[in-house]
Amino acid sequence: MTDPSFWHRLQFSFTIVYHYLFPQLTMGLGVFLVIFKWRALRGNADYDIATRFWSHLFGINFAFGVVTGFPMEFQFGTNWARFSNYAGGVIGQTLALEGMFAFFLESAFVYALVWGERKLGPRKHFAAAVAVCAGSWLSGYFIIATNAFMQHPIAAYQTGADGRLSLTDFWGLLLNPWALAEYAHNMTASVVTASFVVTAVGAFYALKGIHPEQARIFLRTGVGVGLAAAVVVAFPTGDHQAKLVARYQPASLAAMEGRFESGPRAALTFIGQPDVQERRIDNAIHAPMLLSILAYGTPNRSVQGLNDFDEKDWPTNIELLYYSFHVMAGLGTMFIALFALANFARYKGALERWRPLLWVLMLAFPFPYIATTAGWMTAELGRQPWLVYGLFRTADGFSDSVSSGNALFTLIGFCGLYFVLGLLYVFLILRDIDHGPTQARHGGAAVHG
Amino acid sequence: MAEVWFSILALTLVLYAALDGFDFGAGLVHLWVARTDDERRAVLAAIGPFWDGNEVWLLATGGVLFVAFPSVLAVAFPAFYLALFLVLWCLVLRGISIEVRNHLEDSLWAAFFDAVFAGSSSLLALLFGLALGNVVRGVPIDANRSFTLALFTDFLPTGQVGLIDFYTLSVGLLSSVFLAAYGATFLAARTGGSLRVRCLAAERNSAFVAAALFVIVTIETHFVRPSLLANLLQRVPGWLGIAVLVAGASLWLSGFRAGRDRRAFIGSSLVAIGILGAAAAGLYPTIIHSTLAPEFDLNAPASLVPPYGAAVGLVWWLIALVPALLYVAMGFRRNWERVGRDPATR
Numbered sequence: 001m002t003d004p005s006f007w008h009r010l011q012f013s014f015t016i017v018y019h020y021l022f023p024q025l026t027m028g029l030g031v032f033l034v035i036f037k038w039r040a041l042r043g044n045a046d047y048d049i050a051t052r053f054w055s056h057l058f059g060i061n062f063a064f065g066v067v068t069g070f071p072m073e074f075q076f077g078t079n080w081a082r083f084s085n086y087a088g089g090v091i092g093q094t095l096a097l098e099g100m101f102a103f104f105l106e107s108a109f110v111y112a113l114v115w116g117e118r119k120l121g122p123r124k125h126f127a128a129a130v131a132v133c134a135g136s137w138l139s140g141y142f143i144i145a146t147n148a149f150m151q152h153p154i155a156a157y158q159t160g161a162d163g164r165l166s167l168t169d170f171w172g173l174l175l176n177p178w179a180l181a182e183y184a185h186n187m188t189a190s191v192v193t194a195s196f197v198v199t200a201v202g203a204f205y206a207l208k209g210i211h212p213e214q215a216r217i218f219l220r221t222g223v224g225v226g227l228a229a230a231v232v233v234a235f236p237t238g239d240h241q242a243k244l245v246a247r248y249q250p251a252s253l254a255a256m257e258g259r260f261e262s263g264p265r266a267a268l269t270f271i272g273q274p275d276v277q278e279r280r281i282d283n284a285i286h287a288p289m290l291l292s293i294l295a296y297g298t299p300n301r302s303v304q305g306l307n308d309f310d311e312k313d314w315p316t317n318i319e320l321l322y323y324s325f326h327v328m329a330g331l332g333t334m335f336i337a338l339f340a341l342a343n344f345a346r347y348k349g350a351l352e353r354w355r356p357l358l359w360v361l362m363l364a365f366p367f368p369y370i371a372t373t374a375g376w377m378t379a380e381l382g383r384q385p386w387l388v389y390g391l392f393r394t395a396d397g398f399s400d401s402v403s404s405g406n407a408l409f410t411l412i413g414f415c416g417l418y419f420v421l422g423l424l425y426v427f428l429i430l431r432d433i434d435h436g437p438t439q440a441r442h443g444g445a446a447v448h449g
Numbered sequence: 450m451a452e453v454w455f456s457i458l459a460l461t462l463v464l465y466a467a468l469d470g471f472d473f474g475a476g477l478v479h480l481w482v483a484r485t486d487d488e489r490r491a492v493l494a495a496i497g498p499f500w501d502g503n504e505v506w507l508l509a510t511g512g513v514l515f516v517a518f519p520s521v522l523a524v525a526f527p528a529f530y531l532a533l534f535l536v537l538w539c540l541v542l543r544g545i546s547i548e549v550r551n552h553l554e555d556s557l558w559a560a561f562f563d564a565v566f567a568g569s570s571s572l573l574a575l576l577f578g579l580a581l582g583n584v585v586r587g588v589p590i591d592a593n594r595s596f597t598l599a600l601f602t603d604f605l606p607t608g609q610v611g612l613i614d615f616y617t618l619s620v621g622l623l624s625s626v627f628l629a630a631y632g633a634t635f636l637a638a639r640t641g642g643s644l645r646v647r648c649l650a651a652e653r654n655s656a657f658v659a660a661a662l663f664v665i666v667t668i669e670t671h672f673v674r675p676s677l678l679a680n681l682l683q684r685v686p687g688w689l690g691i692a693v694l695v696a697g698a699s700l701w702l703s704g705f706r707a708g709r710d711r712r713a714f715i716g717s718s719l720v721a722i723g724i725l726g727a728a729a730a731g732l733y734p735t736i737i738h739s740t741l742a743p744e745f746d747l748n749a750p751a752s753l754v755p756p757y758g759a760a761v762g763l764v765w766w767l768i769a770l771v772p773a774l775l776y777v778a779m780g781f782r783r784n785w786e787r788v789g790r791d792p793a794t795r
Contacts, residue, residue, distance in 0.1 A: 060548065066501060067544040071537045073511055077526025078533055084526075088519020089754045093762060096512030099505065100769035107502040108776035112783075115497075160755065164520075167758035399527035401597055410534045417538055424549055431552070 007407035008079045008398040011414065013380070015071050017373055018418050022065030024372055027140055027187060028194025029058050030133030033113070035221060037126045046213050052117065053214070053437035054198070055129070059114035060428050062106075064421065071414070073099075079407065083387050083397030089166035090157050090173060091146045098142035106135030140190070141183055148179035150388050151379065152248055165391075181244055182379070185237035188229045189375065192335060193368040195226030199342070201433055203362035206352050214437045219342075219351050219361070227339035234332050239294065245382065246295035249389065250304045252382035255315045256325040257291060259305045266291035266303035270330075274322045279307065316384040316394075324377035331371040338364065450759050451734065451750040454517040457766065458736075459729035461513050465506035466577070467721045468777070471714075472496040472503055473577075474632015476543065476570020477625065478655075480563060482633065482647040486556065488640075489563055491788050493547060495639040498784040500547065502776060504540070509773070516762045518752045521736050528588065528598045529580075532612055536576050543569035571625065578624025582617030585728065586610065586673050587738030590745040606673045610740050616673050623662040627721070630655035634701070634717045638710035641787050645710075652705065652713070663724075674738070681731030690727025693719050711785070 033055055040047035073095065076084050084092075109131040117125050149156065156173035157165045167173060202218025205211045246253045253259075258274035258281045259266065268291040272284030289299040296303075306314055315321050342361060345351045352358075383389055387397040475496050483489040514522045526533060542565055550562035583598075586606045590596045601611035604618075613621075630652055637648035671678055681687035697719025704713030732738075736752060739745035753759055 060552070063501075063544060063548040066504075067541040070504075070508070070540050071534075073508055074526070074533055074537055076515070077511075077522045078530050079527075081523040081527045084515070085520050085523035088515055088522065089758050092512075092515035092517075092519050092754070093758065096509075096516040096762070097765065097769075099508040099512040100766060100773060103505045103508055104502065104769075104773040104776050107505050108779065110501070111498045166755040167761065170761045399530075401595060402527045402530050406530055410530075413534065413538060417541060421541070421545060424545060428549065428552055 003395075004400070004404060005395055005398040007404050007411055008402075009394070011407055011411040012075055012079060014411065015068070015075065015414055015418075017376070018414075019065070019068040019072055020372070020376065021369055022061055022068060023136065023140070024190040024193045024369070025061050025197060026058065026065050027133075027136045028190040028192070029054060029061070029197070030129075030136050031191055032194055032198055032221065032225070033058060033129045034126075034133050035225070036217075037122075037129045041122055041126055046217060049437045050214055050217050051129070053432075055114050057429060057432055058132075059110065060425070060432070062110055064425050066107075068418070068421070079399055079402065080387075080397050081399040081401070083392070085164065086392055086397070087150075087165050087388055089160075089164060090153075091149055093167060093170070093173060094142045094146040094149070098139050102135050102139035102142060106132055106139065109135065137187065140187060141179075144183045144186060145174055145176060145179040147379070148176045148182050149173060151182070151383055152176060152178035152244070153388050153391055154178075165388075178244060178248075181237065181240050185233060185241045186372075186375075188232045188237055189368070189372050191229035192226060192233055193372060195222045195229060195339075196335075196365045196368045198222040199226060199361050200363075200365035203358040204433065205436070207355065207358050207362060211436050211438075212352075216352055220346060223339055223342035223346060223351065223361075227336070227343050230332070230335040230339050234336060238329075238332065242294060243296075246303070249382060251306065251309045251313055252315055252321070253295065254304055254306045254309070255318045255321050256378060256382060257303075258318070258322045259291070259303065260307050262302055262305040262308050264292060264302045265289045265299050266295075268294065269326075271326075274319050276318050313385065315381055317381055321378060321381040321384075324374040324381060328371050328374040328378055331367055331374070335368065335371070450756065450763075451753045453763065454513070454753060454759060455729075455733055455736070455749040457763075458510065458513045458517065459726065461506060461510040463722055463725045463729065464777075465503070465510050466725055467718045468503040468506055469500070470628050470721055471631050471635040471718070472500040473570045473574045474628040474630070474634075475636055476567050476632070477574055477629040478633050478636070478648070478651050479567045479570070482636065482651050483644055484647075486559060488644045489550075489559070491640050491644055492636060493551060493566075494788045495636055496547075497551075498780055501544075502780060504544075513766075516766070517754060517759060518736060518749070519754065521747050521752050524590070524595055524747060525588075525737055528596050529583075529612070531600065532576065532579070532598075536573065539569040539573045539576070543573065574625045574628045575621045578621035579612060579617045581624065581725075581728075582620030583612060584732070584737065585620070585670060585677060586614075586616050587740040587746075589741050590737065590739035590747065591741055592745065594745070594747070596739075606740075608740060616669055619662065619666050619669060623659060623666050626655050626662055627659040630659050631717050631721060634705075634710075634714045638714040639784075639786075639788055649705070656701070656705075656717075677728065677731040679731075680733070681727055684730050684733075686730035687727050690723050690725075690730055692723070693726060694723030697721075697723050 033051060036047050036051040036054060040051055076095070109128045112120060112128040113125070113132050116128065120128065154172060154176055156167060156169045156176070158168050160166055198218050199222030202215045202222055205215035206219060242253075245256070257269055258272065260279040265288065267286035267288045269281055270285045270287060272281040275282055291303055292299045292301050295301070306318070338360065342351060342357060345354050345357055385393055385395065387394045475492055479489065479492050483492045546562040546565040546569065550559055550566060553559050553562065587610070588596050588598055589609050599611040601613040602609055604611070604614045606614050606616040633648045633651040633655065637645050637652055640648065681690070697716045700716030701713050701720060702716070704710065704716050734749045735746045736749055737747040
């Protein structure tokens with residue numbers, strides 16, 4: 001807390017973690033809406049009801065994503081002015097691209113998707129669903145490309161005489177290999193989140209014995225898409241992402257694994273508590289050689305430990321980074337198992353009737369949110385102490401003209417505002433779920449944004 | 450190139466003001482013109498298809514600043530720290546109150562969110578006016594190319610100025626009253642019955658006050674930032690802005706007199722576009738003016754990113770502008786009917 005960047009970092013991480021709770025469902029649910037509306041177009045009226053129900057929830061979720069997204073763009077300037085001044089010549093491109101190409105597209109069609117079914121007719125309504133889904137996925141790409149430059153600033157820039165970065169290769173920036181890997185990993189994870197949410201609502205209805213047709217649709221689509229996405233999150237996308245970290249951010253990999261000693265046949269730690277002072281893992285349960293295999297494809301390659309690096313280049317919060325990575329990887333593995341089991345039950349025709357499984361599916365929906373948050377914490381804590389990896393330190397990036405007092409003031413403001421927002425969101429969503437998917441249109445005038 | 454990017458910055462900002470301006474204005478007059486639950490729903494239904502897309506123009510403006518003039522963003526944003534967060538929180542509250550109000554049937558909470566919507570819209574109209582006042586008046590940029598800005602100092606527009614002084618406050622008042630008139634004009638064009646009648650009354654009264662305030666602010670501007678008016682009168686875009694303003698004002702007046710609500714609305718948007726466009730023409734090449742010494746001004750040519758980034762950005766930005774403008778046109782084409790008659794909103 002004596003670190004002058006502390007409140008700026010805490011505010012940015014708090015507001016972005018909170019914000020990302022909404023877009024991950026927006027992006028994932030967009031895919032489900034396209035699937036549902038497609039099936040409805042093929043003549044199954046039950047899927048029209050499903051589309052209507054989920055597009056209504058989508059609208060609420062979208063609005064909360066929009067309003068919590070506003071502060072993110074502004075904070076680059078307000079709280080990270082020195083970083084914006086240094087890297088704006090490069091990341092300004094991707095951030096502005098998002099606004100011009102993605103936000104306009106989304107906002108132009110979301111109203112039509114949520115409220116325009118009658119006016120548009122089925123085909124145009126399907127087109128609106130595709131447009132909104134595409135807009136949200138495009139938006140994700142530009143943000144990931146921005147982050148990928150910060151993680152892995154490849155040859156898209158040069159440093160000017162004033163020490164600031166400028167762009168030299170537009171397509172190099174957009175097609176950064178790190179961005180492609182990160183995007184595939186992140187987007188499939190957002191589909192996992194939406195799968196859990198759709199499945200959970202289906203499980204709730206099945207347990208209550210109401211809306212049986214919709215419960216069936218939600219459960220079957222949810223666990224089917226969920227299994228496919230959960231597998232892709234782990235392999236090949238997560239695996240590939242880990243190999244990139246091993247290759248380009250070796251100190252981060254060492255910290256993610258709580259590994260201090262270097263050497264070949266590196267073990268993968270499943271459980272254990274890192275003790276940074278003593279430079280060891282307490283109560284560790286290892287899988288021998290697995291880390292070398294996962295990172296480099298062969299047990300004989302040496303995996304560097306933190307002892308190999310200067311302490312000033314260590315990630316600043318090794319313990320939190322270690323736990324984030326393990327929570328993410330652990331949950332990701334469990335998701336595959338749970339969805340595999342659910343699909344087995346479906347194959348046996350027991351998905352809608354096996355109550356213990358339905359209970360688990362209903363209560364599991366918070367965990368993908370925890371996993372994605374932990375995943376982003378792994379990426380961002382792992383990047384430390386750099387803001388742009390290897391080029392620019394976080395300690396040099398915050399707005400030094402903004403006092404800690406001001407930063408703390410706005411952080412407290414966000415805590416209060418976002419607490420109220422959270423209550424309202426839960427209230428609105430539960431109300432819709434309680435109302436249920438029915439033929440009737442939902443009440444209220446068309447004032448959604 | 451700097452001229453082009455300055456024009457683009459001005460264009461996005463003017464479009465933002467002209468578009469989000471009418472839904473802020475609807476919020477300003479919301480409690481005043483809409484009395485019953487049905488009428489208040491009608492106000493929200495009138496701006497429903499627009500407000501979210503309109504706000505994207507603010508992000509687009511921020512994007513232009515980021516892509517072309519990141520150093521200006523890095524100087525100005527931390528200096529306006531508290532004011533910007535106030536803007537952000539108002540935008541959050543406003544968006545949420547529209548969304549939540551729409552889903553509530555309970556009259557108690559509907560009244561609460563009506564008040565939040567009206568309050569946050571009003572504060573935003575005032576804050577954006579203050580911001581515009583600060584851009585015209587200038588801020589205390591010093592030799593280090595940085596500045597800090599107190600919320601207020603001695604309320605005088607010279608030297609070590611604050612966010613609020615008598616000049617910026619009068620611009621804030623003008624923007625609030627103008628947006629009230631503008632919002633009422635929009636609502637009059639999209640609603641009917643007694644709601645429309647009250648909108649027309651609000652339109653007339655606030656447009657009258659806004660015109661008087663506009664004269665006062667113009668005279669003040671002559672003393673606070675003499676170069677602005679002098680530059681404006683020597684430049685083609687400046688005269689173009691004045692022409693748009695005059696044409697808009699006469700359309701507005703004739704539309705109002707003839708009961709042609711849409712014509713009046715188009716006229717009122719042209720007034721907003723004309724005033725802000727002319728002001729931008731007068732400000733060039735300065736993006737942010739220093740009240741301490743003219744050599745500390747942040748000028749467009751010196752602040753522009755190196756040529757490659759500026760050129761690449763221009764190419765994709767112009768490509769992206771086409772669909773963005775199409776969406777605006779599509780929004781108005783689809784939602785020109787009065788809300789009561791629109792089957793989708795019943």
